[in-house]
Amino acid sequence: MSKGNILKSLALSVDFKSSLLFISLGLVIIVMTLWNWHYDFKPRLINEAQSNTRVLAASYARAIESQFQNISGKTDISAIHNSINEMLLINDPSTGENLYFGVTLEVDYDAFPTDYDLVNFDIGTTNCSDCIITDNPIYKRDSGELIAILKIYANPVFYQRLVSDIIDDLALMLVGIVIVLMLAWLTSNRLLYSLRERERSLIIEIAERKSVEDRLHQIATYDQLTNLPNRYLLQADFTRKLEETARSKKMLATLFFDIDHFKKINDMHGHEAGDALLKLAADRVADVTRNYDLLARFGGDEFVMIMSNIENRSDVIYVAEKIIASFSKTFVLPNTEVQVTASIGISVYPEDGDDPSELLKNADLAMYRAKADGRNGYQFFNAEMNLELQYSQWVETNLREALNNGGLELHFQPQVNLENGKVESCEALIRWPQGSNDNVNPTDFIRIAERTGLINEISRWVLQEACRHVKEWNDQGYETVRVDINLSGKDFADRGVLYSFLQTLRHHNLQPHQIGVEITENILLGSTDQIIKALTVLHNAGVHISIDDFGTGFSSLNYLKQLPLSGIKIDQSFVHEAPSNKDDLIIIQAITLVGHGFGLDVIAEGVETEWHESLCKGVGCNTIQGIYVSEPLPADKFAKKFLKKP
Ligand code: C2E
Ligand code: MG
Numbered sequence: 001m002s003k004g005n006i007l008k009s010l011a012l013s014v015d016f017k018s019s020l021l022f023i024s025l026g027l028v029i030i031v032m033t034l035w036n037w038h039y040d041f042k043p044r045l046i047n048e049a050q051s052n053t054r055v056l057a058a059s060y061a062r063a064i065e066s067q068f069q070n071i072s073g074k075t076d077i078s079a080i081h082n083s084i085n086e087m088l089l090i091n092d093p094s095t096g097e098n099l100y101f102g103v104t105l106e107v108d109y110d111a112f113p114t115d116y117d118l119v120n121f122d123i124g125t126t127n128c129s130d131c132i133i134t135d136n137p138i139y140k141r142d143s144g145e146l147i148a149i150l151k152i153y154a155n156p157v158f159y160q161r162l163v164s165d166i167i168d169d170l171a172l173m174l175v176g177i178v179i180v181l182m183l184a185w186l187t188s189n190r191l192l193y194s195l196r197e198r199e200r201s202l203i204i205e206i207a208e209r210k211s212v213e214d215r216l217h218q219i220a221t222y223d224q225l226t227n228l229p230n231r232y233l234l235q236a237d238f239t240r241k242l243e244e245t246a247r248s249k250k251m252l253a254t255l256f257f258d259i260d261h262f263k264k265i266n267d268m269h270g271h272e273a274g275d276a277l278l279k280l281a282a283d284r285v286a287d288v289t290r291n292y293d294l295l296a297r298f299g300g301d302e303f304v305m306i307m308s309n310i311e312n313r314s315d316v317i318y319v320a321e322k323i324i325a326s327f328s329k330t331f332v333l334p335n336t337e338v339q340v341t342a343s344i345g346i347s348v349y350p351e352d353g354d355d356p357s358e359l360l361k362n363a364d365l366a367m368y369r370a371k372a373d374g375r376n377g378y379q380f381f382n383a384e385m386n387l388e389l390q391y392s393q394w395v396e397t398n399l400r401e402a403l404n405n406g407g408l409e410l411h412f413q414p415q416v417n418l419e420n421g422k423v424e425s426c427e428a429l430i431r432w433p434q435g436s437n438d439n440v441n442p443t444d445f446i447r448i449a450e451r452t453g454l455i456n457e458i459s460r461w462v463l464q465e466a467c468r469h470v471k472e473w474n475d476q477g478y479e480t481v482r483v484d485i486n487l488s489g490k491d492f493a494d495r496g497v498l499y500s501f502l503q504t505l506r507h508h509n510l511q512p513h514q515i516g517v518e519i520t521e522n523i524l525l526g527s528t529d530q531i532i533k534a535l536t537v538l539h540n541a542g543v544h545i546s547i548d549d550f551g552t553g554f555s556s557l558n559y560l561k562q563l564p565l566s567g568i569k570i571d572q573s574f575v576h577e578a579p580s581n582k583d584d585l586i587i588i589q590a591i592t593l594v595g596h597g598f599g600l601d602v603i604a605e606g607v608e609t610e611w612h613e614s615l616c617k618g619v620g621c622n623t624i625q626g627i628y629v630s631e632p633l634p635a636d637k638f639a640k641k642f643l644k645k646p
């Protein structure tokens with residue numbers, strides 16, 4: 001509960017308590033007053049009347065006594081029997097109400113002179129105008145003694161005053177009651193009002209909080225683009241599904257997949273189209289997902305499907321094939337239509353791991369294998385892939401150290417101009433020696449370096465090293481040959497090697513034509529305009545730019561038109577197969593023809609035999625490179641063997 005809410009609750013409870021206090025106080029006063037009224041009024045009335053009557057009786061008695069003394073001249077007052085203890089009541093016979101309280105006074109009649117009017121005797125200073133004195137019958141006692149009985153009754157005015165006092169009391173009490181009731185009413189009203197207000201604000205607050213919480217939960221656990229669970233929800237559900245599967249002693253499959261060349265779609269058609277593609281792809285895969293399976297967006301163009309409680313692998317294959325088939329139809333995006341494929345990696349519980357992160361990692365590895373195997377397919381994880389992972393982890397940790405501590409070398413492989421048989425250029429190829437003639441395969445570690453981002457530093461080092469050797473050869477008096485270095489797609493990013501290329505050459509006093517660049521078609525998966533701009537700058541400066549491994553990538557002839565190229569290198573796989581495979585020979589012929597059509601040098605790589613050489617000559621290639629001429633050699637050996645001194 002927030003601080004504000006706590007304060008509100010406190011205020012509310014104070015209100016509530018004070019109202020209760022007022023109500024109870026009011027009730028106590030009412031009860032006490034009623035109690036007092038009931039038990040006190042009557043005796044009080046009687047007492048007051050009695051005492052008043054007694055006072056009156058006493059004053060009468062004194063008046064009579066003094067008159068008696070005056071009349072009789074006697075000082076003896078024994079003739080007056082003051083029997084004021086006897087109380088009299090006069091009732092209203094119609095209501096039975098007690099009207100007057102009285103007292104009886106007995107006077108010895110004989111003691112008075114016979115002509116004395118005892119009834120109307122003068123009471124002197126005693127004012128008995130408010131009294132009622134009844135007839136005073138003269139009784140004769142058994143003793144023969146006569147007595148006059150005076151009955152004196154209390155003052156009705158007093159009685160009225162008493163009643164009015166009581167009424168005043170009553171009025172006061174009623175006013176008190178009314179005030180208390182009003183206060184109670186006001187506080188209870190206020191209490192009710194604040195209760196209702198509080199209730200209303202609580203309802204609003206709860207509703208608001210609920211909707212905010214729902215929204216936050218939605219954002220935190222669902223991908224906003226595809227509406228699929230995100231990786232956090234996946235993680236939570238994955239654990240639960242694993243536990244269920246473990247209990248049921250069945251299998252669980254993790255399918256990790258992404259859209260092949262998604263980046264290219266994003267770059268070519270924009271992010272909006274990329275988003276639309278992701279959404280459509282998610283919908284299509286969701287359609288082939290069984291109700292009890294979990295489909296989540298893992299991030300970027302990566303999706304994960306968890307299939308729990310499966311009996312065997314064929315259940316998984318069935319779904320994997322359905323996913324792949326779901327991509328076969330064209331995707332209609334804003335302003336364009338695209339055809340894409342997906343690659344799926346699959347890991348299975350319990351064989352391939354027993355926790356979510358291991359199963360995901362292994363499925364991811366399997367997906368990379370599916371991609372390496374030509375994409376648009378699926379691959380189950382196997383232990384060999386784990387070895388690959390260990391290997392790439394080893395490369396990741398050791399390659400930087402090799403780079404910083406002189407553990408890398410640059411070798412040079414000659415390229416022979418078929419027209420004149422001269423070595424006019426060479427390719428610089430990186431080597432990571434491990435001792436005893438053992439090298440780490442450059443294709444492997446370059447791929448890993450590209451993934452980890454170390455490639456930029458490597459390329460910078462290659463450029464520096466190539467420049468250094470060319471400079472050295474120059475200084476040693478050798479004729480200049482062009483050294484082509486291999487650059488990766490990542491070198492075309494901002495602040496990549498390409499942007500400091502000419503500067504580095506200048507720094508070594510080299511001309512732009514002395515260092516060439518080899519790029520593969522896959523660099524065009526990046527932002528094409530930016531790359532073309534950068535390459536154009538180099539090309540215009542005189543840098544020889546060739547496209548490597550031509551024929552293995554997208555091999556779009558459009559690239560040849562778009563890119564500022566000087567040459568193309570036919571991939572060695574065609575050269576190797578050409579003697580035995582007619583199709584490959586035709587491809588070589590076609591590439592050479594097209595290359596020449598664009599005014600480019602055509603270089604054949606992987607030339608291993610004389611036959612390869614004559615075949616390349618036959619189709620019109622300009623240059624050959626391969627072990628038929630020489631393996632890549634260390635700088636000094638290369639210079640000695642292939643460079644000439646004029
Ligand atoms: P690539 O650029 O196509 O280089 C040609 C590859 O073919 C080299 O393999 C070379 O040693 C090999 N080769 C040359 N002649 C023959 C032959 O007659 N037969 C056969 N079977 N192979 C031959 P390497 O040095 O293992 O390099 C492999 C790939 O690694 C290169 O292919 C290139 O893509 C990459 N790479 C090598 N060095 C660098 C580098 O310094 N930077 C970058 N970014 N990539 C490099
Ligand atoms: Mg190359």
Ligand code: MG
Pocket residue numbers: 548549569571572605
């Ligand atoms: Mg090549």
